[in-house]
Amino acid sequence: MKTIAVCNLKGGVGKTTTTVNLGAALARNGKRVLLVDCDPQGSLSHWMRCEPRMGDPTLYEILRGQSTAKLAARESPWPGISVIPSSAKLSEIDRGALAGERVLWARMSPEYDYALLDCSASPGVVLNNALTASTGIIAPVQAKGMALRGIARLLELIDEVRERGTPHLQLLGVLVCLFDRRTRISRMVLGQLRAEYGDMVFDTLVHENVRLSEAADKRQPIIQFDPVSRGAAEYAALAFELLTREHRAVGVRSSAPGARPIAQSPFGRG
Ligand SMILES: Nc1ncnc2c1ncn2[C@@H]1O[C@H](COP(=O)(O)OP(=O)(O)OP(=O)(O)O)[C@@H](O)[C@H]1O
Ligand SMILES: [Mg+2]
Structure with a gap:
């Protein structure tokens, strides 16, 4: 299983939109996908129609050691996509430092091809759990003034966690x-x-596309809501790029094993 945190310490840059729609595009490629809502706002759980009912385990119970990913994951209405929902009390974890930072890692379930973790922009125990449970990070950014500073901050955080x-x-x-x-x-x-x-920036660009925010309002992944929209095409292209880069990276690794500096693309080109 590949566990990928979708993370940027800046808010409103497209993390949840990317987690939902990349996940749906991977599922369309036949992958078994787990989406983990690591944000107490619960936007992903709401979008995917997987808000917890009374007594359902959520990420909070996993981090408190009272549940596991296997028990807390529920099937979404869309084939191949399961969701671990969040809840408002998830913020208590950060406030009270109520968990260690490797609890999620120890309680993940290996039965998926991809787990995508929708992170909140706030540093803390929950974010650290998402990062320590992951092998890779996708960092959505908005092409605005502070984008480069945001990535530099994220790279520092990745270094600390490493x-x-x-x-x-x-x-x-x-x-x-x-x-x-x-x-x-x-x-x-x-x-x-x-x-x-350099080539750490995905070739795929996600343009502003109102159909993506409408898909969130209608609580459907874009691929279901409007499969011919630009947003659907771009998230399908992102899934393809991710799968292609991984395929290439396997070749890169087998020919040149060993540690790779963080600022260098794990994929390389060509
Ligand atoms: N490509 C896009 N085109 C148009 N609207 C978009 C696009 N991507 C995201 N949005 C909208 O921008 C807003 C922020 O997106 P999103 O919620 O995905 O960001 P986020 O990084 O998860 O935010 P937060 O830090 O609050 O969790 C939402 O209203 C979403 O519908
Ligand atoms: Mg979000």
């Missing part, structure tokens, strides 16, 4: 979301991101 005992964690890619080619700032920041991070 040093504390999760050495395999790496940035899989930076995903530019809510892109608007008509604005000069979008084009400029995209150029800066590509200059600084």
